[in-house]
Amino acid sequence: MTTELISLVVNGEAHQVLVKPNWTLLDVLRDELNLTGTKRGCDTGCCGACTVIVDGKTVNSCLMLAMKADGRNILTIEGLARGDKLHPIQEAFIEKGALQCGFCTPGMVLSAKALLDENPSPTEEDIKTAIAGNLCRCTGYIQIIEAIQAAARNLAGSASRR
């Protein structure tokens, strides 16, 4: 199998990576760029642990071939915090106890981010739809929904203060 050179921007940083055609974006993030915050769960697009944001939209990175990421802008969980300052969604997850084992959390937080970027004041139903593709086996989802609601309030508050 030949290798191909792809260019992609990950968390604001431009990368060029030699990839094989049968690698996925998840393989590139974890194994080539050492960004292991993105989790490999089911590897079949069912669990959402590998969720990343590509050009503003969430995708299962295990279903996206690396070649398809050529020229794309990718946000992973590592790109959310600013230095030591966590993103308001991350702070809300801690505040509300929205994580236990943490395996689903990176994907869950990114699904929440994509939701709030598009819809700053979601209903509970909107939130449930947004995280329907992210499985959590620990929390029972209640605290996750509360965290996303709290993050929406906090983000709206900080926007109106600006």
Place this chain on the structure above:
Amino acid sequence: MSLPKFAYFVPATIEEACRLLRQHNGRAKIIAGGTDLIVSMRERLIAAEYLVDITRIPGLDSIGHDAHSGLNIGALCTHGQIESSRLIRQRFAVLAQAAHTIGAVQVRNLGTIGGNLCHAAPSADSAPALLALDARARTFSLQGGRILGLEDFFTGPGGTALKPDEILTAIEVPNPPAGYAGIYLKHSPRQAMDLAVVGVAVVLCLAEDGLTCSDARIALGAVAPTPIRARQAEGLLRGKKLDDDVIKESARAAAEAARPISDIRGSAEYRKEIVAVLTGRGIEQAMREARQKVRRKGKS
């Protein structure tokens, strides 16, 4: 399980894509969103030595509408695009409903309507909605393009009428009559990330009295080797005042049209019963919505 090895092509034009498919006749597969194909390849259910990625070909991912020819959806439009399109939500709502039931957000952002149809799963959610809207498939090949009625597009589980070097480029939906209503109902144990055990789309139109059905189309998913129309059930509605008996009779006829298999998702008997339930429910919901439209029109 890791993905098997394959060579990857990214053609810039549809002609180049067709040439690649012809050159690697039978050993090449088209990849669009990849949400079905990647999983099938990982599980070794589908083998391909060559993948032809058509997503960088311009012009296949837009949604257009014209008063004369109707709705035109590029084959590369994602389910996310379709469910959020204002045009589709307002005028072809049944299709937006169907798109919304597929997978979850992440899958809907990758998966395309063309892929959903070409993968040709009997449970494909786009299919009943499009059949009930009387949609057509537009294709391209180096010998020239074709327009196929969607019923003729599906040939069996995983099978389509596409030739090896032919590519689905768009779905065309004729303008439905003013005041029509359409509903897609899906039965699956989970509300997201699940395949349809049964999918039913009902599209109907009422006469000015708000009671008599002037036209109806009913389509079923996951209950036959391909998504199907339930023509007898439709015929029982046309020209009739839609009372409980007429609706029940039509729902029964839809169940009779179903030829389901028994599998892990449900037995054949169960699926037939659910077809009757969802068809009845779909007719009632579509009727209520169509009646509101008739009344609004009467007032204006």
